[in-house]
Amino acid sequence: MKAIRVGQFGEPEVMKLVEVPPLQPGPGEVLVRVHAVGVNPVETYIRAGTYARKPALPFTPGNDGAGVIELVGEGVSEFRPGDRVYLAGSSSGTYAEYALSNAAQVHRLPEPASFAQGAAIGTPYATAYRGLFQRAEARPNETVLVHGASGGVGTAAVQLARARGLRVLGTAGTERGRELVREQGAHEVFDHHAPDYLAQILKATSGRGVDVILEMLANVNLGKDLTILAPRGRVVVIGNRGRVEIDARETMSRDADIRGMVLPNTPPAELASIHAALVAGLENGSLRPVIGKELPLGEAAEAHRAVLEPGAFGKIVLVP
Numbered sequence: 001m002k003a004i005r006v007g008q009f010g011e012p013e014v015m016k017l018v019e020v021p022p023l024q025p026g027p028g029e030v031l032v033r034v035h036a037v038g039v040n041p042v043e044t045y046i047r048a049g050t051y052a053r054k055p056a057l058p059f060t061p062g063n064d065g066a067g068v069i070e071l072v073g074e075g076v077s078e079f080r081p082g083d084r085v086y087l088a089g090s091s092s093g094t095y096a097e098y099a100l101s102n103a104a105q106v107h108r109l110p111e112p113a114s115f116a117q118g119a120a121i122g123t124p125y126a127t128a129y130r131g132l133f134q135r136a137e138a139r140p141n142e143t144v145l146v147h148g149a150s151g152g153v154g155t156a157a158v159q160l161a162r163a164r165g166l167r168v169l170g171t172a173g174t175e176r177g178r179e180l181v182r183e184q185g186a187h188e189v190f191d192h193h194a195p196d197y198l199a200q201i202l203k204a205t206s207g208r209g210v211d212v213i214l215e216m217l218a219n220v221n222l223g224k225d226l227t228i229l230a231p232r233g234r235v236v237v238i239g240n241r242g243r244v245e246i247d248a249r250e251t252m253s254r255d256a257d258i259r260g261m262v263l264p265n266t267p268p269a270e271l272a273s274i275h276a277a278l279v280a281g282l283e284n285g286s287l288r289p290v291i292g293k294e295l296p297l298g299e300a301a302e303a304h305r306a307v308l309e310p311g312a313f314g315k316i317v318l319v320p
């Protein structure tokens with residue numbers, strides 16, 4: 001089978017499409033024929049060798065994907081060969097024609113969703129759901145600002161929050177991105193590069209501020225976020241690419257919280273609850289992942305460059 005292999009940490013070109021030996025599922029595992037691979041920013045940090053967690057070399061990147069069950073290992077009763085599934089974790093890596101996962105990392109992909117849409121679920125939708133409902137404890141009728149709403153996590157968060165009855169504000173850096181965020185259900189959309197956008201957001205809340213912020217770039221925004229929070233507001237730090245200075249007094253006057261998260265910290269029961277909600281949302285059509293770009297698996301290097309470029313537009317997917 002063909003797979004992307006990383007033999008050394010470095011630039012996107014260290015990812016090579018090569019022939020590797022076939023995989024066999026062990027006890028409790030499934031083998032999936034991968035039809036679409038979700039590309040996430042974290043895979044670029046891991047490939048570059050700058051992430052806290054460094055896999056042993058060589059390795060195949062990738063956590064997310066969607067496809068069809070090919071084989072099931074001993075003790076797996078919940079899936080059968082031929083089932084459509086999405087992957088939210090893989091021991092062998094999903095940038096490949098086939099991937100191994102534990103049965104608990106694999107979830108049914110309801111018929112309305114394409115394989116490309118299934119590949120957008122594992123990390124982005126689970127992160128958005130956990131950020132909104134498990135970390136921020138966002139409730140219907142509250143106002144959420146999705147700060148960075150045009151990418152994989154942001155579009156997911158807008159759809160999830162809108163379906164739950166929140167008032168949804170979103171930001172994007174391009175007109176195309178803002179139009180996309182509006183189409184996903186945001187009530188109001190702002191340009192995070194406009195000099196006065198924080199004042200515009202405050203105005204949109206009649207000066208009260210927002211109850212919840214999902215933050216995609218905390219090193220740029222965290223200090224500003226604290227100034228547009230409502231009393232008892234919560235900022236969830238989802239993305240961060242550097243250090244930031246804040247005025248802690250802004251949290252004191254509001255009884256505000258800054259809550260960090262990384263998806264792999266999610267306890268198994270909470271993760272199972274997230275995926276049950278996501279499968280239901282795919283089934284009832286309230287969740288419709290946006291695929292901005294599809295590239296052949298051999299163009300993984302191009303996908304890694306694209307996912308870090310400004311002007312996000314939904315999800316980037318590789319097709320083996």
Ligand code: NAP
Nearest residue numbers: 041148149150151152153172173177239262263310311312
């Ligand atoms: P993505 O698809 O590349 O989207 C990036 C988003 O950040 C876009 O909406 C982009 O908007 C926005 N952005 C760029 N500059 C911004 C600014 N100055 N202020 C606010 N937003 C800005 O990436 P993703 O998959 O959605 O992930 C978003 C971030 O979360 C990444 O840093 C990723 O590593 C992180 N993440 C963390 C977890 C976790 O467990 N904590 C899980 C998944 C992802 P424009 O391009 O329109 O400017």
